[in-house]
Amino acid sequence: MRVAVGSRWIIVGVVLLACGGPAQAQSMLPGGMPPPPGMSLPQSAAMRFPQPVQVSALLHRDVLQPVPSQRVLGTVKSIVRNGSGTVEAVVEYGGFLGFGARPIAVPIDAMVLLGQDMEIVAYSPKQLNHFPTFSAVGTMPVPSDTIIRVGLAKPSH
Amino acid sequence: MRSPFRPDDLPEKAVLDDHRPLIRGLERRGLLRGGLSLGALAILTGCDVRQPEAVQSALLSISRFNDGVQAWLFDPNKLAPTYPASRVLKPPKFNAYYNINQVRPVNGATWRLELAGLIADRRPWTVEEIDALPQTTEIIKHICVEGWSYIGEWSGVRLSTFLRRVGADTRAKYVAFHTADDYPSSIDMASALHPQTILAVRYAGQTIADPFGYPLRLRMSVKLGYKNPKWITAIEVTNTYPGGYWESRGFSWFAGI
């Protein structure tokens, strides 16, 4: 559904339309909403009304790009806690028809729940391409019956 | 200096001329800042400004005719399929006409459900009073006009029970809803009285969370998602067509499934 209120968002929308270029592949007001510059990931995640979800319910979910074409970036392989205690989703990322995908660790605060799927909203595919391949060293898997909190977004148009 | 807000691709002059009254309306509200692209204009006004007025008005007339056909097709006794609790999506899918960070949670302590129109007892209701009403649980499919769907579980008092309890005139045509997020909505009385139509206070056994309409939302099994308003603040029974947010932007009013 479209946004049609709030002059602040209209100006944002017009600016985004004026920018054009590679961002044209993104929707005008992506459901994902990358965090405003200068805001930390946890702060931005807190603005998305995080909801409790069981870890087991996240496994195998499609991870989408927050654009109208709903391009599939990968699938959730597991949920882990890294050395600093941050919860991350290990995403089987990229590749084509099951070939060439590699696991990367994406902070859960960079992602949202979208119905039966997830989206990565804080990083573009260009940035994700440069994420290091996931290594389990220094990480702990989060038990599947654990309840964690993940932010929400509206569908991208 | 060329304004950074001015898009490269402005609409043709003919399109702008055709829609001058609409644009003047926007200008009056001070919403224009240096020109709009066609895309932004379409989104703001909610209409497809590339189509001439005559085509728009013909399409809307046919849509109204279709609403009549839909009302004729509607069987008030037909129940939507129900599903096992294991298939319920938790949490449900969020959607609104704005983004998640603009959700304005309602204060349950100060919230009141106001009643208006053809209702005998128009005293407002508190959260506790609504929660105390006899509840029924529906595990049904939510279908969005966009095309996606999911199975959800909602509990609350039947709207038919509530309307009779407050002495509403159930021969009236419309039940209208006002909400905390400025999302007016209305339905036909037949759908309001449908056995699966409830005023939902719980989702999957828990109090409905803020992004999903706390403390009260409408839940029908027989209409598309956008006909189920969240954060309800008032219910009005009326014979005057109340319209709705998306209906003003070209979507069907009956929106029956």
Add this chain to the structure above:
Amino acid sequence: MTSAVSPVPGHDGHGDDSHPGRRPTGGYVACVRGAMSMAMHSADARHTRRLHPMPIRIMHWINAFAMIVMITSGWGIYDDDVIIRGFFFPEWARLGGWAAPSLLYHFAGMWLLAVNGLCYLIYGAVTGRFRDRLLPIRVSELVETVRDTLHLRISHEDLTTYNAVQKALYIVVIVAGVSQVVTGLAIWKPVQFSGLVSLLGGFQTARVLHFAGMAVIVGFLLVHVLLSLLVPRTLWAMLTGGPRLDRSRTP
């Protein structure tokens, strides 16, 4: 190439009453009655039938218009929540700038498509056109014609007989059109027609079937338009009626 169809009594253009069983009786759409009398009248006047009688030509071009409206507005609706992730129709290909006008066009066009389509089906059945044009199909004939087409032997000297590939394609597109109406009704009214939806495998499956039917019809259109442009006499025939049929032939 002579006709493989044996003459069938009753519609030889003379308004023959000797086989009353073949006469259309009451209880069908008024448009067919009008079309029939028009066909009869013109047949009487010239003692011959054309390959494409006027009712067929009118219904064909109305159908072409209605199908374009349904397909392109359907693409606009599809884009609102894609079925194939990553597959998105560009804005210039969609009828309606966003979901709301696309839906309005779709639910307007559906009436034109359904009424015109129904008239066409009734006309084709009642006049015997389907039976004579489209049946029978032999597999050996099908294989031979496909081979010829791939070798670009598509001269198609006799427009009045459909080769096996043509017959197959026209049957496929008619079935696909009917399927689109059925799956369309299912996704329009998944509760009121919940039995139909169950039969189709559920709401999301019905959506996929509706999309697949569109893909079949678009595939047909590409082949159909391309071939008619490669053999322009066929296009001319659908505008002006085409060659006259033998007196012994049926419509």
